[in-house]
Amino acid sequence: MDKQQQSRIVRACLFLVILLGSLSVRLVYIQFFKGDALSESARVHYEHEQILEAPRGRIFDRNGELLASSQVVYNLVVDCVHLRDPGLARMGLARKEGKDVKSLRYRYQPDELQNRYFEYVVEVLSGVTRVPQPELAKKLKSKDTGELVLARNIEDDFQRELQKVLTDKAIGGVYLRQTHRRNYPSPQTLTHVIGYVGGDQKGREGIEKVFDTEMTGIDGYKVCERDRRRQEIYAYRKASIAPIPGKDVYLTIDMGLQSEVENQIVKLMTMYSPEKISTVWLRPKTGEVLAMANRPHFDLESRVGARRNIAVSDLYQPGSTFKLVAFGGAFDQGVVSPDTLIDCHDGEYSGEGFVMKDHAPFGKLTAEMVLAKSSNIGTYMVARPLGRDGFHHYMDLFGFGRKTGIASTAESPGAIYPVNQWTGPSFSSKAIGYEVMVTPLQMATACGVIANGGVYQSPVLVKGVTDSDAADFNGGAQNRARRVISKEAAADLKDCMVTALRIGTARRAAIPGYTVAGKTGTARKHVENVGYVDGRYVVSFVGFLPADDPELLGIIVIDDPKSNDLDLYxxxxxxxxxxxxxxxxxxxxxxxPNAPLETTSRTNESSVASIRD
Amino acid sequence: MVPIIRVVFICLLLGVVGGVFVYLRNQHVQRGDEIRSVEIEIAELDREIQLWVLRIANSKDRVELNRRLDWQNSDLRSISPANILKIESSP
Known part of the structure; x- marks a missing residue:
């Protein structure tokens, strides 16, 4: 080897050393200085954080009957840009014609390709969705960009069928997008209590809103790597946190009773065409609401109708059912007993600068008979010794003018007004249930004081909240109990209410085999900016049974019933x-049953004159 | 010659280790894919169960049931819940 050759080899080696050295330097630079940034940008392409949505909690009745649940559903969505993509169109048509995609490249002009694919999509979709082809074609042509929702709330099994068709037929640009829907198995029942959720699955009304926080779960996530088909590589799954489902809510409602109540108020709507009906049924000992229904109705499926829960939101002047407060207060203070003789002034009283009238002229009646006959004048005479402040105090103790605290949206506290705002006849009016505004639920709860031996039990609608495997059952809102009147006063008043059913205005509520305690109410309807209207009434009844050991208390309020052949009381x-x-x-x-069956055989024959009120 | 044999041996060793590594890695990914497909199947079955639970609950709606019985002109229509005997399961 001569020197020249040696020199060439050395130069070549040097060149290679420099080249590889600089490459090494570059590699070191990339690894140590740019490594983090580059791996980060690469990670974006293969790593993916998938949100695992937590299902919303369910709602059940007291017996575990399902009332609301979230469901995974799918929307059939068309991406209008993808639908016009020549590549996707060729793939679809190739599948249709059983040819190779490449062979279609020069076979059709772009417009022809587009039209043929469009017709193919319409044909396939029409077959699976059963929408007529012209209608579907019109819909698909209505938009050039963005998305078009062809069908909503597709259930899981049909979605799989659809997906198979879309894959088999190579339809591109049409997708099934997963979403959630709140499913109400009984969309016509208990609607005002359950409430509903909005499009974002957040509670908007009723239990859905009140327990939104508890029912909303905590989403989980998993970080995973995806292959080129964007499918997860399980072996490289990284952090994975499972979602925590929302808690289930158990109501105190009994759906068997609820459905019976709803059936009955539908009949009442047909019979009397009233403006409104509201009814509440509860267990007085615990305050548990067993049924609550209102009309006008609200349909949970179509979301059409009155959304307010009338039983807790709407106010009415209760009329004679409110007399229970006057009697309760007077018995509690010992100023009157059931045997005390009360002068009812023969049907008209005008001693204090205002005139009071009764529906019939009564002379002297015992306090018990005053309540049974529902004398207005007699009731005022019973309440008068309490004084205005005393009477206001009892209205407050019975729970009027304040919210009951039930788990419902838009509960109204009602209005009893401070004493200093009362006018001359206010005391007498309030004693007989005018100039006070109450909700049906307040009135039922007040009656519960008498059923409970003088103790106020605030009403509850929720039995408990639990996680999805029922492992952690927490009681619902604790109901607050407090004494309102003495046990003796409550017992006396209960006896008076039983008398009202035996020989008084409430005889038509008597039930064979049961002792029932109750009170009727008929108030002239008050229309805003008009005043009290003749011939229009709000009629009501509140009562409980068995009177000795009350298990069930109910109130029914019918606003402005109409009838041609019946006196409306x-x-x-x-x-x-x-x-x-x-x-x-x-x-x-x-x-x-707790009484002989024949007790009330004569009640239905009672004349209307004797049961007015 | 001895160093060459050593180099060859080391290369072979490295090749075998690399091959085993790749094989195990592939098996790992393959098993992972199987687990993932089972996971997907379980999720689908879960959704199907939920769907049927809901369908059963929907079919038990008293209003709907009554409407269907009415439509069928069945003698079972309009039976009040009060007339239905509940038979409790024995403890």
Whole structure:
């Protein structure tokens, strides 16, 4: 080897050393200085964080009957840009014609390719969705960009069928997008109580809103690597946190009773075409609401109708059912007993600068008969010794003018007004249930004081909240109990209410085999900016049974009933409605009879004149 | 010659180790894919169970049931819940 050759080899080696050295330097630079940034940008392409959505909690009744649940559904979505993509069109048509994709490249002009593919998509989609082809074609042509939702709420099994068709037929640009829907198995029942969720699956009304936080789960996630088909490589799965499902809510409602109540108020709507009906049924000892229904109705499926829960939101002037407060206060203070003779002034009283009238002229009646006959003047005479402050105090103790705290949206506290805002006749008006605004639920809870031996039990709608495997059952809102009147006063008042059913205005609510305590109410309807309207009433009935050991308490309020052949009173309209619901309810709830069956055989023959109010 | 044999041996060793590594890695990924497909199947079955639970609950809706019985002119229509006997399961 001569020197020249040696020199060439050395130069070549040097060149290679420099080349490889600089490559090494570059590699070192990339590895140590740019490594993090480059691996980060590469990770974006293969690593993916997938959100695992937590299902929303369910709602059940007291017996575990499902009332609301979230469901995975799919929307059939068309990407209008992809639908016009020549590549996708060729793939679809190749599958249709059983040819190779490449062979179609020069076979059709772009417009022809587009039209043929469009016709193919319409034909396939029309077959699976059963939408007529012209209608589908019109819909697909209505948009050139963005997305078009062809069908919503497709259930899982049909989605799989659809997906198979789309794959088999090589339809591109049409996708099935997963979403959630709140499913209400009984969309016509208990609608005002359950409420509903919005498109974002957040509670908007009712239990859905009140327990939104508890029912909303915590989403999980998993970090994984994906292959070129964007499918997860399980072996390289990284962090994975499972979602925590939302908690389930168990209501105190009994759906058997609820459905019976709903059936009955539908009948009442047909019979009397009232403006509104509201009814609440509860277990007085615990305050648990067993049924709650209102009309006008709200349909959970179509979201059409009145959304307000009238039983807790709407106010009415209760009329004679409110007399229970006056009697409760007077008995509690010992200023009147059931045997005390009360002068009812023969049907008209005008001693204090205002005139009070009764629906019939009564002379002197015992306090018990004053309540049974529902004398307005007699009731005022019973309440008068309490004084304005005393009477206001009892209205407050019975829970009027404040929210009951039930788990419902838009509960109204009602209005009893401070004493200094009362006018001359206010005391007498309030004693007989005018100039006060209450909700049906407040009135039922107040009646519960008498059923409970003088103790106020705030109503509860939720039995408990639990996680999805029922491992952690927490009781619902604890109901607050407090004494309102003495046990003796409550017992006396209960006896008066039983008398009202035996020989008073509430006779049509009597149920064979049960002692029922109750009170009717008929109030002239008050229309805003008009005043009290003649011939229009709000009739109501509140009562409980068995009177000795109350298991069931109900109130029914019918606003502005109409009838051509019936006098409209609480005793003629609301009391029979109470009876028809209660006599079914005792069977559903297994409440045993406590009285002979013949007790009330004459009640239905009672003349209307004797049961006015 | 001895160093050459050593080099060859080391290369072979490295090749075998590399081959085993690749084989195990492939098996790992393959098993992972199988687990993933089972996971997907379980999720699908879960959804199917939920779907049927909902369908059963929907079919038990009293209003809907009554409407269907009415439509069928069945003697079972309009039976009040009060007339239905509940038979409790024995403890």
């Amino acid at each position: 609480g005793g003629t309209v609301a009391a029979p409605a109470f009876k028809s619901i209660a006599q079914e309810a005792v069977k559903i709830l297994g409440i045993m």
